[in-house]
Amino acid sequence: MGFCFGVVGCGYVGSAVAAHLRGLGNEITGTVTNPARLGELCELVDHPRIYKAGQSGSDPAFLDHLDGLLISMGPSGSSFDEAEYRSVFASGVSDLTQAVQQRRRQSPLHVTYLSSAGVYGDQGGAICHEQTPPDEDSPINALLLEAERSVLSLNSDVIQACVLRLGGIYGPGQEIASFIRSASGNLVAKNGSHINAWIHRDDIVRGVEFAFSQRLQGVFNLVDDLQLSRRELSNALCDEEGLAPVIWENHDRPGARVFNARVSNSRLRQMGFTPSISSMLESLPIG
Numbered sequence: 001m002g003f004c005f006g007v008v009g010c011g012y013v014g015s016a017v018a019a020h021l022r023g024l025g026n027e028i029t030g031t032v033t034n035p036a037r038l039g040e041l042c043e044l045v046d047h048p049r050i051y052k053a054g055q056s057g058s059d060p061a062f063l064d065h066l067d068g069l070l071i072s073m074g075p076s077g078s079s080f081d082e083a084e085y086r087s088v089f090a091s092g093v094s095d096l097t098q099a100v101q102q103r104r105r106q107s108p109l110h111v112t113y114l115s116s117a118g119v120y121g122d123q124g125g126a127i128c129h130e131q132t133p134p135d136e137d138s139p140i141n142a143l144l145l146e147a148e149r150s151v152l153s154l155n156s157d158v159i160q161a162c163v164l165r166l167g168g169i170y171g172p173g174q175e176i177a178s179f180i181r182s183a184s185g186n187l188v189a190k191n192g193s194h195i196n197a198w199i200h201r202d203d204i205v206r207g208v209e210f211a212f213s214q215r216l217q218g219v220f221n222l223v224d225d226l227q228l229s230r231r232e233l234s235n236a237l238c239d240e241e242g243l244a245p246v247i248w249e250n251h252d253r254p255g256a257r258v259f260n261a262r263v264s265n266s267r268l269r270q271m272g273f274t275p276s277i278s279s280m281l282e283s284l285p286i287g
């Protein structure tokens, strides 16, 4: 018999997780905030709900009968809006964790929360693991870390909760390699010497399934194996197609949120999880 699994935030990642777990025979409840997406959600999940964490009147009753929950909430819109970040990661996450604690049926529940490897901030390109102190100085990272702590505080006799710190997401419809190549010959106003972390969407889906099946607790980096600087990555992508390199800056812009770390996935590997796509260089379409 399948499980009852909830996905709060059926966006790019949440939808893929919902479709995969439903295909395995589980009963899926999925949420979006935007009523215009309800038709799409009805096709995707067994129990579609409009739910906005942090908004009064939003009904969290769907949490009552779940065995597993993925929290995959992110601010909408492509440009950065601090108020929107606060509404999702401060009031939204704390409201949702409170609703989880106050479920009417206190049955065993596993919770996976998607966070970002960006919380490591500027580690000067050094290798970092889950126990490496993250960057509490950047207001955004402090917000994301507070959201992580709020979810981890759920751990109790009946609830097991874990945080997956994701690299930048690439995958179908989010072709970061093509996007980087499209900057060939142009100046990009970011420090090219900084090392970022990445993860393919399908490995996030596998990682969420793994976290649920193993009832993981605590923090885990879910990143692929690529540990190149922006410049090294764009050079590899552009060279392959005979394109001019992307031109990066060699300094940080004042006030920019810096992410410069070789984020290790060894903890998840030790638990038995291996990314199926080791980097976006490997996942490129052939021919």
Ligand SMILES: NC(=O)c1ccc[n+]([C@@H]2O[C@H](COP(=O)([O-])OP(=O)(O)OC[C@H]3O[C@@H](n4cnc5c(N)ncnc54)[C@H](OP(=O)(O)O)[C@@H]3O)[C@@H](O)[C@H]2O)c1
Residues within 6 Å of the ligand: 008, 009, 010, 011, 012, 013, 014, 031, 032, 033, 034, 035, 037, 051, 052, 053, 054, 071, 072, 073, 074, 075, 076, 087, 088, 092, 114, 115, 116, 117, 166, 167, 168, 169
């Ligand atoms: N993109 C990256 O490279 C990256 C990197 C690291 C971590 N992450 C994290 O990975 C997660 C998934 O990313 P994604 O690309 O799948 O995001 P996405 O496509 O923007 O989806 C976010 C989902 O959250 C929902 N949502 C927004 N505010 C909410 C609220 N207050 N309450 C409940 N639901 C809310 C949205 O509803 P609507 O569908 O109605 O808009 C949407 O379904 C996010 O937590 C993000 O922070 C992303």
